[in-house]
Amino acid sequence: MEDASQGTTDRVNALIRHKKGIAEIRVALRIRTIQTVTRWLAGALAVVLLFAFVIANVAVGWSAIALANKIAIPVFALSTGTFWLIRYMETNAEGHYEKTARELKIELEAAEELRLLDAARLGLPVPDRQYSYKDSIPAELESLRKDGKKYRRKHNVAQSIIIVGSLAGTAVSALADTPAPLKYWAMGITFSVGAAAGFTGYYKWRERAFYLQQTADDIERHATAFDLGIYPYDDPDENTRLAKLAKEIELLRVEQRKREQQLDQPHEGSAEVV
Template sequence: MTTDVLIEHRRDIADLQQRIKNRRLQVFGLFCTPIALIFALLVWAVLKVLFWLHADTPSAINGILFGVAAFLGIAVVVQLMAEFSEDLDVWRDRNISVRELKLKLSLAEERHILEARRRTPPPMDRQASYKERLPGEITRLRRESRHYRRVHLLMQWLLFVGSAAISAVTAWYDPPQPAKGVLIGLGFMVTVITAAAGYFKPRERSFNLQQTADNIEQHATALELGIAPYNAIDDVQNLELFATTVESLRADQRMREQQLDQPQQGQQQVI
């Protein structure tokens, strides 16, 4: 029952979060579509006054602007009907403000916290549940590691190709005036990629993520097999040590990410 109740609270929170996103889009459309329609009509009128005051406006211009205005007009009518018509039940939260939905979300999160506090399982159950969530965390770390590794490899290949192309184009054209634009573009690409690789450090991020994933998986395997350092007789002690170790590894990973995000300091320490 505890699990079902907490899952139901999480579903309510996720549903309210999605409803807030949808309602924001609806309100954005209600306000911005009429403004866009008025702007399109003003553009049509300004073009007529400035360029074709004493002549007929080209049919292509009239057709494009008429199509845009008609589309926006239909969109305005449809949105107003969906918002204010009692017969249409298209929008779930019509006539409800985003502020009211945020209040409902805040109350739902508060109920979830109070219910979770009242139904909190014992530490051993929480630690066992924590262990079961780790495969997803390991998968996430390795997925991000592969992403940064691909970014790093793509940057390196672009650098290789760009550098080789600069030399090839320079050697092929003599004088190099016909290829001046190509050389400028290739040089710009090499400079930008070099600066981006030095700033974002995808290789270091990939290495750190993969190392953290491997370390967590190593400890999870040791706990599963009951080998050191998780070979104590008491399972509670093993789970507590495991949770502490994994959280320490994750904290180290976050610290390394923060260090990579900080700019390099070129100052030297004076001893």
């Protein structure tokens, strides 16, 4: 009996170690992703500024865009410095941080699978697994709301570009004798407005944010009703209440996945996805 209890304790401790390892990998993946995105953006900005600097000075001349050059040169230097600084940090990183984001994603998936295998070997009773499922609800809510805020922020930025760009483009184009630099600005503004409108319509950030927030609110409503013991979780049997909570939340997750699939479909086939 003691051996069985010791074996269970060892497996529980192994699960705790798995969770700690997974948390560390997730933090490393988040930091690595930020570093990678920042490095690529800094490098792309430096290259674009370099080509724009050369082309503009050849086509227009230094004196005509002296102010733009005074702004572009420091920004180019800052972008280049940021690129090489992040590159140096990535090269000299240790542990999980020395791996690429792709490698960390694969490692995270492997760690999750290993944790599930150890949890299956542990053979916890169904009520215990349901309690563990209930305890994971706050993390699920945080993830849903975080993703919703991300999509809402993207939508707001795109809409701001469309509104401000439309007004600015109209004002610049309305000038009777538009000088050459302003023509380039008008072209850039028009392109930005079109790109923002296209990305907004294609990725449907507003709809994604709305559905994520709706799912999070529904899950929170069920969790609150369970904690307060009100309908539909007013059954005196704790196991029955836990089973009902797990069932309702899984249904909400399934609905959320269907909505995401529907948003990923082209307009012609979106109505076919239920």
